[in-house]
Amino acid sequence: MGKFKDLLERYDVLILHGALGTELEALGYDISGKLWSAKYLMKEAAIIQKIHETYIAAGADLITSSSYQATIPGLMEAGLSQEEAKTMIAETISLAKKARESVWSQLSDQEKSKRPYPLISGDVGPYAAYLANGSEYTGDYGQVSFDDLKNFHRPRIEILLREGADLLALETIPNALEAQALVELLADEFPDVEAYLSFTIQDSASISDGTSFEDICKIINDSKQILALGINCSSPLLYDVALEKIRSLTNKYLVTYPNSGEIYDGCTQTWKAKDIDAKNLVEHSQFWQKQFQVKILGGCCRTRPNDIKALYQTFRN
Numbered sequence: 001m002g003k004f005k006d007l008l009e010r011y012d013v014l015i016l017h018g019a020l021g022t023e024l025e026a027l028g029y030d031i032s033g034k035l036w037s038a039k040y041l042m043k044e045a046a047i048i049q050k051i052h053e054t055y056i057a058a059g060a061d062l063i064t065s066s067s068y069q070a071t072i073p074g075l076m077e078a079g080l081s082q083e084e085a086k087t088m089i090a091e092t093i094s095l096a097k098k099a100r101e102s103v104w105s106q107l108s109d110q111e112k113s114k115r116p117y118p119l120i121s122g123d124v125g126p127y128a129a130y131l132a133n134g135s136e137y138t139g140d141y142g143q144v145s146f147d148d149l150k151n152f153h154r155p156r157i158e159i160l161l162r163e164g165a166d167l168l169a170l171e172t173i174p175n176a177l178e179a180q181a182l183v184e185l186l187a188d189e190f191p192d193v194e195a196y197l198s199f200t201i202q203d204s205a206s207i208s209d210g211t212s213f214e215d216i217c218k219i220i221n222d223s224k225q226i227l228a229l230g231i232n233c234s235s236p237l238l239y240d241v242a243l244e245k246i247r248s249l250t251n252k253y254l255v256t257y258p259n260s261g262e263i264y265d266g267c268t269q270t271w272k273a274k275d276i277d278a279k280n281l282v283e284h285s286q287f288w289q290k291q292f293q294v295k296i297l298g299g300c301c302r303t304r305p306n307d308i309k310a311l312y313q314t315f316r317n
Helices: 003-010 021-026 036-043 045-058 072-077 082-104 109-113 127-131 146-162 176-189 213-220 236-249 281-292 305-315
Strands: 062-064 119-124 167-173 195-199 226-232 253-257 263-265 270-272 294-297
Touching: 003 119, 003 226, 021 036, 021 045, 036 045, 036 072, 036 082, 045 062, 045 082, 045 305, 062 082, 062 167, 072 082, 072 127, 072 146, 082 119, 082 146, 119 146, 127 146, 146 167, 146 176, 167 176, 167 226, 176 195, 176 213, 195 253, 213 226, 213 236, 226 236, 226 294, 236 253, 236 281, 253 281, 281 294, 281 305
Parallel strands: 062 119, 119 167, 167 195, 195 226, 226 253, 253 294
Antiparallel strands: 263 270
């Protein structure tokens, strides 16, 4: 165990890199299609680095690589060879490293003293991201098996770690079988890697496929590699009750990065009306940090760099 554990122990709060696809869309880029934001790894990788730089400058301590939607089968279906797909996934770490050095080299000593040197999280999105059918929010993977899931995740994890990811972000996981496959894969084949794991939820008692938090924590609690556990890309209105339950079931550090409260339609790849919510991301995060000792705070889909900057200004200053 190493850099990630050290940061978790040294800082009261760590600020997480924000949404990539949302920012691309805000800048005028079309992210429709199965590859979503990952298609710009092939078309205009410089914009990915620029967005990383924006989030690091805003205060992100953990830089999430642009590999969420970048999978070998997905990239090959888009016309790349297997080797080209592997190179593209490797590039996601290179872009994050370049962004980190670009921003860090421009900070004053005073600015550097307020925050840790950012770590790069190799983003391991769910099998659902490859399916591109909205199953991040249902966990319905059809007949996919335990071994299928391990075989799907293995090559991307190998590449991310080989290229120098400091930890893994196993994020937006909607399915208990997938969580179990990831935990076992890390233990058996990548025993030195550190990670955090976050789920999507549709209610305050279970992850998206209906598996209870009790059963999920049984899968996660014995893992020495999963250092933090939490919820992402779900309505912030569900978090209060869910976090209270999770906090009672685990001693892991907690991570929260909700979406804006809007609801994703996987069929049309569009976001529907926002839930009624009187609080903003900072106000929610302040409550979660105080009430449940959440360690890693950020925002997911439909949040932007100014949201991350607001978290930094609130928790770091």
